[in-house]
Amino acid sequence: MLPSASRSPLPSKTLITLLLPIFRHSSTAAALPMEVTASEETLRSNLAEKQAAVEAQAEAVRKLKAEGAEKPEINAAVDALRALKVESSAVARCLQTVISNNGGGGAGDREAFRQAVVNTLERRLFYVASFKIYRGVAGLYDYGPPGCAVKSNVLAFWRQHFVLEENMLEVDCPCVTPEIVLKASGHVEKFTDLMVKDEKTGTCYRADHLLKDYCKDKLEKDVSLPAEKNTELKHVLAVLDDLSAEELGAKLKEYGIVAPDTKNLLSDPYPFNLMFRTSIGPSGLSPGYLRPETAQGIFVNFKDLYYYNGNRLPFAAAQIGQAFRNEISPRQGLLRVREFTLAEIEHFVDPKDKSHPKFVDVADLEFLMFPRELQMAGESAKPVVLGEAVRKGTVNNETLGYFIGRVYLFLTHLGIDKERLRFRQHLPNEMAHYAVDCWDAEIECSYGWIECVGIADRSAYDLRAHTEKSGVPLVAHERYPEPIEVEKLLITPSKKELGIAFKANQKMVTEALEAMTEAEALDMKASLESKGETEFQVCSLEKSVIIKKSMVSIHIEKKKEHQRTFTPSVIEPSFGIGRIIYCLFEHCFYTRPSKSEDEHLNVFRFPPLVAPIKCTVFPLVKNEKFDETAKIISKSLTAAGISHIIDVTGTSIGKRYARTDEIGVPFAITVDSTRSVTIRDRDSKDQIRVSIDEVASVVKEVTDGQSTWADIMWRFPTHSVSQADED
């Protein structure tokens, strides 16, 4: 378990009643014990005062000695100095306590807890470093058998909870993506992190991470930090995402930050594109990238998906797949890797109507939300009723709110602890200029609060960008009840003339002409009327062509319109599956003493839904009849679709329970007769006796979630646990 301080950190400005004695310094150095209520800021300035007083008194002692003062006078001054030092260190201790309670402390406990979890995960092959026999590659991991099973359970539930329940259209697109797609999305130009290099060894670091580590370290460990410096460092952390390469470089220099491994000087920060570049086909003429997200595959298919959906909005498309990011210096295990599974939803909606018919289903949910006002006031996340957050406008619209609620239900159903899950709104400086509102589902683990799901209203940006680049209008239509009369600029390309001039490229030129904005079309009309021809950029051809007057007619017409044409907005929940799984591992892990209390046994308290194996079958003793019964039970479990293992090793039953508790198997069937068996629940260690014929259906009932263990306990006789049962 994590220490409680790190589970519910207090905000930096929270006032804490300190019961530690604090001494107020007087001119006579008399010490008055007092109970105070002090904030971090107050304590910092208090400490600064104490330290100045210590300095002044030390100087006074030196002076007395230099002047050859009487011994009693010197002794009195030395005593006063000692008293001042005691006061100063008492304040320093209080400050350290407050910093710890604010979330900065307990680093050692967190590290030890993480080590215990990670050791178990690696030893039981949940995951391991990839290519280990060749010393591995940073940021690449393999899932072993139980890890694969957990991952596939999480993904199966994701499909059930989102794709199935919301009638989403699932797609599966290639990882290799042509450059033009990622140019349109902005990734080629902007998907960068700022990097610095060790000037001597060339080792690369993420510049913002070095600055962040420096600030956090100082804030957590340096109790003598003056109040202004403390405010400054907190401010740097708040604006970290906003700093330009120059500003970041200046800060690294100002704070004297050097390469962490060698203490060598660092280069200036410069942008590094995180995409893995490749070329498609043998010629090397067609550049491409491994996709950094799955979303673009959905956007480029919008037209077909809209048609598939009967030309109706809203609808959502979903995709699960690998994403690749060449992280500069991957760290934190599964949390920052170079290849990971993303599960993304693109929900397309009319920008004029972002209501959601099923919002009522989630409106009453109450959970921790961290809107930007609270963040900027230095406060912590608070429980908020989702319906209220949308009604007050804290969350921009119902559809965004609906997905926040659904993500909350998804994560908590998997086994994520409600108390360590919060929804944090992006600060204005974190959001892209086109985004309307963004919230991250953050889960607290031993590394702190980790963004696991991003939920963003991205407006119409993505579809517009691909419309512009491809020349294919990615739009939707709304039919009017009655046609309305409008003045309309009509662009009518002459397919015949364009066909003669551009042959195979005719279609792309036609589409580009039709996709012109009103201003572009009016410009073209003016040029064609004055010069008879004009140059025209066709993005999909990546070149300009000459358009003649005969090739297109542009004029304004009064027209009856039957429908409105618009670019849909998109609301995007994006799930980092590996991050969710890692946090789940930490939230489910605990240790309990063995019966003899001489060792600690590891347990993963996975809900049956995600448990890698749903039950084990143990013949109590090596015996042909019991082995035969175990085989019969195994057959019925297989027929019921329940993953299980038979453990026929003759080791004690307690040892076998401990072994399966460690991989989170929720139920163990012990065969101690040929007619009935016991079923043991991992968490309570309670056992019930069930007949052989019923055992598979009972296990299925609890693992499918139709009944709880408590329900089952009512229906079957309990089995008293013998001394030998649990080790």
Ligand code: AMP
């Ligand atoms: P983003 O597109 O950057 O918002 O990322 C979407 C989600 O992917 C995040 O919420 C994370 O859960 C996950 N993610 C992003 N980068 C990584 C990474 N390097 N390793 C593992 N998961 C990541």
